[in-house]
Amino acid sequence: MEPDTEPRGTVTQREQSMVLNDVNMLYHIYATVPPIAQTLMMELQRKNHVEYLLRGLQQLGPSFCSLDANRPWICYWILHSMALLGEFVDADLEDRTIEFLSRCQDPNGGYGGGPGQMPHLATTYAAVNALISLGGEKSLPSINRSKVYTFLKCMKDPSGAFRMHDAGEIDVRACYTAISVASILNILDDELLQNVGNYILSCQTYEGGIAGEPGSEAHGGYTFCGLAAMILINEADRLDLAALIGWVVFRQGVEGGFQGRTNKLVDGCYSFWQGGVFALLRRFHSIIGESPTPVDQRGAECSIDNTQTTTASDVSEGDGSSDEISSQGDEHCHFQHREREPLFHSIALQRYLLLCSQDPRGGLRDKLRKPRDYYHTCYCLSGLSICQHSWLKDEDSSPLPRAVLGPYSNVLEPVHPVFNIVLDRYHEAHEFFSRS
């Protein structure tokens, strides 16, 4: 038998070079086609994405069994993607979705993966975010907040952390989903808050990122969850933020996309889990009135160019003669306001999302050769929005053209990074739950 030559969970050099070959080949094709074809390749295929999303939502009835314990998630992934694209669903689909999610609500509080299923924190978070993404006067009142509160209290462990479900596992995901739901529904109190920060703190690893549980490996998904929860409970400054920033900046690969953890492949969904960490850090620093130190200040003295279309060659290297991807950043200058530059390479990430993750027939995916799915569609679009809106002076202004790769019509709605809900819907929910 062959000895195990690679540590468990680590990608092989062969897997890594296959991904790089695919990506390099596509970027090379992009660089050699005429400008009109480049524009097409870099365009967000809105119409096809909407068609793909609506097909998924229409299938959510009892016959939809493929992800039976995940149906509130499917609702959230689709409705949030629609909201990012600035689209609404029609009244019939809206009613059916609200009715379906109400049937997932447990009589004792919280939402299960389908009607009659055991309530679970992940599907409770998904259902609440789905209903908020839908918005409107029927959707928000359908959430039984006092019962959700009872459910959250039942999930609270004496240690301060949360369990995913009755007698289920304790982890950072459970802490984030509980705190996120409680916060947006305006039911967060001292009892729910008690000691949750200590648990999250115990999950920050020697690498600087956050793991799912104490002693595990730092991962983008859990780093997002841990930091977002710490911001919500006002304890983010207890984390070693310098180490966390140091960890996350090195998760962006030469392909432009992010990996979830050290020595793993890039994947489109981490555009949000890791890209969202930068948006959280920016938000946190603006709350406490500081500016995060840019890792790369090369753009500091450059002037703004008003070109309407930012092309992928804007991210190519040196004299532009090579199509190969280099691990070095680009030499382009974007803004005079260095305090608002993102700490990651936003244009390179947009290039990865539009060229590699986007399926031109609609939907987005992990990487080339992988199939599209609703999870990746949601988190790739969320990451794209984070990129486009990462250079703003404030959250209400529109992105500058140079911040947007491809035609300006690619611009998506901005998200609230803590909840991953489109900003308008977040404000509507915040207002609604503040008065009721």
Ligand SMILES: CC(C)=CCC/C(C)=C/CC/C(C)=C/COP(=O)(O)OP(=O)(O)O
């Ligand atoms: C709100 C909520 C429920 C958040 C979930 C956050 C999240 C995405 C956690 C990731 C969990 C994890 C360790 C995946 C590794 O999968 P893998 O080994 O297949 O992937 P990898 O090779 O990219 O690490």
Ligand SMILES: [Zn+2]
């Ligand atoms: Zn993924």
